[in-house]
Amino acid sequence: MNPKRKNTERFKILLLLIPLIFLFTSCGQSQSISSSSELSSSYISSAESSSKIEPEPTPPVVHTASLAVIGDMMVHSYQYNESYDSKTGTYEFDHNFAAVKKYLQAADYCIGNLETVLGGEDIGISDYPNFNTPDSFAEAAKRGGVNFVTTANNHCADRGTDSLLRTLDELDKVGIDHTGTYRSQAERDNIFIKDINGIKFAFLSYTYGTNGMPYANSYNVNILSDGLVKSDIKRAKEENPDFIVVLPHMGVEYQTQPNAEQKRIVDMMFKAGADIILASHPHVLQPMEVRDIADDDGNTRKGFVIYSLGNFISSQTTPPRNASIILNIDTQKVGDKKAEITKISFIPIWTQFRNGKNQNDFVVRSVYDVLSLPESEQKENFRAKDLQRLRDIHYETTSLLLNKNIPIKYIQNEYVFYQKDEKEVSQ
Numbered sequence: 001m002n003p004k005r006k007n008t009e010r011f012k013i014l015l016l017l018i019p020l021i022f023l024f025t026s027c028g029q030s031q032s033i034s035s036s037s038e039l040s041s042s043y044i045s046s047a048e049s050s051s052k053i054e055p056e057p058t059p060p061v062v063h064t065a066s067l068a069v070i071g072d073m074m075v076h077s078y079q080y081n082e083s084y085d086s087k088t089g090t091y092e093f094d095h096n097f098a099a100v101k102k103y104l105q106a107a108d109y110c111i112g113n114l115e116t117v118l119g120g121e122d123i124g125i126s127d128y129p130n131f132n133t134p135d136s137f138a139e140a141a142k143r144g145g146v147n148f149v150t151t152a153n154n155h156c157a158d159r160g161t162d163s164l165l166r167t168l169d170e171l172d173k174v175g176i177d178h179t180g181t182y183r184s185q186a187e188r189d190n191i192f193i194k195d196i197n198g199i200k201f202a203f204l205s206y207t208y209g210t211n212g213m214p215y216a217n218s219y220n221v222n223i224l225s226d227g228l229v230k231s232d233i234k235r236a237k238e239e240n241p242d243f244i245v246v247l248p249h250m251g252v253e254y255q256t257q258p259n260a261e262q263k264r265i266v267d268m269m270f271k272a273g274a275d276i277i278l279a280s281h282p283h284v285l286q287p288m289e290v291r292d293i294a295d296d297d298g299n300t301r302k303g304f305v306i307y308s309l310g311n312f313i314s315s316q317t318t319p320p321r322n323a324s325i326i327l328n329i330d331t332q333k334v335g336d337k338k339a340e341i342t343k344i345s346f347i348p349i350w351t352q353f354r355n356g357k358n359q360n361d362f363v364v365r366s367v368y369d370v371l372s373l374p375e376s377e378q379k380e381n382f383r384a385k386d387l388q389r390l391r392d393i394h395y396e397t398t399s400l401l402l403n404k405n406i407p408i409k410y411i412q413n414e415y416v417f418y419q420k421d422e423k424e425v426s427q
Helices: 003-051 077-083 094-098 101-106 136-144 160-174 185-189 226-237 260-272 367-371 375-381 384-402 422-426
Strands: 062-073 109-114 148-150 177-179 192-196 199-207 243-249 276-278 288-294 300-306 311-313 323-334 340-354 360-366 415-419
Touching: 062 101, 062 199, 077 094, 077 360, 094 101, 094 136, 094 360, 101 136, 109 136, 109 243, 136 160, 148 199, 160 177, 177 192, 177 199, 199 226, 226 243, 226 260, 243 260, 260 276, 260 288, 260 300, 288 340, 288 415, 300 340, 311 340, 311 360, 323 384, 340 367, 340 384, 360 367, 367 384, 384 415
Parallel strands: 062 109, 062 311, 109 148, 148 177, 199 243, 243 276, 276 300
Antiparallel strands: 062 323, 192 199, 288 300, 323 340, 340 360, 340 415
């Protein structure tokens, strides 16, 4: 073939192929764009899918509240004479609480029994059988950590109705809550409710009597009777509290075991709906119990009672009246579940009457705090017979409340009486 003609044929073929090259190139680009679009759509679809995943459920809110409970607060002449400052003409009681202040203030709410009246110095400060204590004792108690007192006891009317009413005014002034004695019928009929960290406590208080001392109106003092207790507990339930706490003043003085009537009253209170019973009057420690209570609706709940907390401070120097405890009660409420007692423990305490120099010095102390001091400090600040008394108190208190003898070498500051299972607590 003519070479020139051959080249012409090749050129024609090339011209025919050029459109095909552009066509394939365009198809390839289209496929690439299409693939990118599909990936992008796939990513968006995946992101949208992720955003629709259900969030983790919010854990329930957990509320906790701790109570510290102390026994009878009484002020005999030995105490107010020792507390009197002749230079200023005032009474100073802060040292009574100084050594245990850290324990009382560690709780969210501290409860005690004020077994005296604050009638004012103008009618005369007085001792047993008709007490009248300087107002500064209430001020010291508040600074020492006391938040609430029951005022229904056999000494609440010692100096008449005016002193009974003035006591309530003085407690209000220093910021100590109270129940058991009242200024009016409306005040008596009002159920005292305290919200502590989101847990509601209803407090009710009663006394077996007033040593025959009169008062002006029936509403001034809650006298212990089955009918009144049941009626008040029923009204307390209507306030929907988490716990109903009853503080009865009852029993026989100086007996270390509850009698049949105390047990009957406690059973009646639990059946009516009480959850915690903190009793007083014997001036000595009596046992405590945690029990399962079957209610009429078929539900079962835990109840706690201590039959007597003994004396927190007084001038009753003979054993066992100079020994007591700081009772600690921990509670918890998880979400909408019923609040429960999670732990009950106690700190053995002792009222010191004289210091190492044999001078009057009324101070409430932890038994452990003293016995854990170096021996040189013990001998310098405490009498030998008092150190022996402290060892006896440790034995007596643990034997009574724990039903076991704990050797002094294993002494603890605080002993656990009841502990709810930790797995149950965390649920």
